[in-house]
Amino acid sequence: MSAVISAQNVRKRFGDHEVLRGISLDLAEHEVVCLIGASGSGKSTLLRCLNLLETIDEGDIVFRGQSLTDARIDPNLVRRHISIVFQAFNLFPHLSVLDNVMLGPVRALGRSRDEVKVEAMELLERIGLAPRALEFPDRLSGGQQQRVAIVRSLAMKPDVLLLDEVTSALDPTLVGEVLDLLTDLARGGTTMLIATHEMNFARNVADRVVFLHNGEIVESGTPSQIFDQPREAATAAFLSRVN
């Protein structure tokens, strides 16, 4: 099985602080990988390196067989295939919900508004927000905003969806609706790399769980392997702290 995207011995420093210390990780087509680890372990940094929002210091990122560290690569083109959703939603407050979803396909991909609008409405329908398509994001609840942000990424029809703790900024009562959407996407075969603190969710949807500790992948395996029989002491210690 060939990887859609893979990190190969990726190193990233901020000043003297080495945040990623030789990360190697493959993501296969339709695979759902959950990235767990303590705060500061480098989850967000890894995701941002994967879609070139951050440059890397060493190693390589390979997307469908092509190296993305090549200077001739246009990062904007790459990001159309590798989309990221942030903890803080980052919806565009000056655009309606519908325009938020349509902006990428219309401007970055140059597709026709009419065509994109049909798809965008279908996506909003799917998360039950079609009736609110013309409202501004600040009228929506946090959970609704985050679902719009996910759908905004999906509208680009990305090859890979990166999700960075998308439920961490949410009121606990709203976490469920966002996780349900992700579960739905996982069943539908969307290739996803999900940084999360929701262990139950990871156990239920992940094909593979990767534990990141101080910028290194300490352990990776199926959810039951990681959660029930962790081999490494660091993994066990982390899990006992979060549970």
Next chain:
Amino acid sequence: MGRRAAVASSLSSAIIVGLIIWFFWRAPNGANVRHFFLDPHSFWINLTGDPSRSLYSILRCFETNVWMFMLCEALVLIFGLGLAWLRLSRTPILAPLRVASAIYTDVFRGIPIILVLFAVGYGVPGMQAGWISQRTPITYACATLVITYSAYVAEVYRAGMNSVPNGQVMAARSLGLSDVQTMRRVILPQAVRNVVPPLLNDFISLQKDTALVGTLGIVEANQAAHVFGAMEFNYTGYTVAALLFLALTIPMTRYTDHLIAKDRRRRLAGGTV
């Protein structure tokens, strides 16, 4: 505000205004001041002008101020944006221009505009450098206003762009938008909201500073009042000019405050994020 509060505040305002008027009216030389600054006959001549005595109509001369600031404001909006854009650009090739733009804004915000006016209005023609030294005084005056106010407005734009959270840029980037698209579709539309009130403030200053260009011999409202004062030994012209400026700037000041208040209400209502 309740009815009683409204009555009380109008009453106290009326009393204060009354006291101020009374003070000036009763001042030992009050009659003199009234004659020099508030003479009804001079007031009328200043408004209408009197060609037989070579007296200008300040109202007509004020037209010069109006079209000057309208032209200059349009140019300032464009140059200011250019300067701000250069300053915020991260392209390595543009680094020298980024530094130049930073120096430019610092220098021209630091020099009193009247000195720039002298430098441009007398210095440039004095250079005898061909075409550029043979422009009309009003061109030099407009150039001065544009040069100076572009520096202020560039800073306003820059603050506006910086006020857009970095997450917005990241979100735009991750949708594959180019730098220019990110600026145009995401940063500018949000920056404009924050920028309008301070921009209007700068425009009010610009409008008032059109009264300085008379120094170059341009007959605008203030200069016309000056001529009247010199010929008739009466300063009512300045009062007329002041009232004309107020008629223009007060609505704008009010509107600016209204926008600021509206924006504050929006922020307070917004609450989260």
